[in-house]
Amino acid sequence: FPSIPGYAGHHLEPGYNGISFKGCSNCWVRNVEIINADGGIFVEQGSHHVSLFNVVLRATRPAKNGMTGHHGIEVQNATDCIVKGFDIQQKFVHDLSTENAWGNVFANGKGRNLNFDHHKSVHGSHHNLFTNIDVGKGTRPWASGGPDKPGYRHAGPSEVFWNVCKNGGSPLLSFPAWPQMVVVGPGDLLAEGVSGLKPANVYEALVGWHG
DSSP: OOOSSOOOOTTOOOOOEEEEEESOEEEEEEEEEEESOSEEEEEETTOEEEEEEEEEEEOOSOOBTTBSEEEEEEEESOBSOEEESOEEOSOEEEEEEEESOBSOEEEEEEESBOOEEEOOBSSOBBSOEEEEEEOBTOSOTTOOOOOOOTTOBSBOSOOEEEEEEBTTTBOOOOOOOOTTOEEEETTOSSSEEOTTOSSSOHHHHHHHHHO
16 A cells, blocks of 8 residues: 555544455465555454464554554454464554454464554453464553443453563563453463463464364
8 A cells, every 4th residue: 555645543544454354254364465554454244264374564654643554453243263473563553453352363473562452342352362472562562442332341251361472572561450361471470470381372282282
């Protein structure tokens, strides 16, 4: 997408969006780089069993308020999907975003200053796994958006973060009060800290165990 005039701003985007799955099943994206997108990849509206492998998102356009895009990778009202090997090299308002999504896996990824945006919804995203991810700078891993409506919440129960770090291995030192949240990682102060955590990717370990 064009680099000029730059990112228009949150909710002011002209719609330079990459790939969208709506109501899809058994689909995949592999080895794709998207440059200067307002939105990178969307998996939405009841989609399931969608695989995103080795996706790179980057920007060469000027930022606005420190941002160069709206959504990086969004999984909304979708289940049983996997996002693996992602590299988000730019700063989106919502980098890795879930909304009312469950049973999904995000693995072997990294970002410049990644946030696990849990967009508010009636049920909140729940029972998703985030494993072997480096958030980069690590100043906003839990920054989340969504409508401020009665009964809406960022997350439901059992969001699992396994071996999530910043800056190549440093621990995350604060966590949101999401219900029944599970965090296991290198030296975490507010979760179960494990030095040299093995397996680094618990999803791959479980898949291998099941044969």
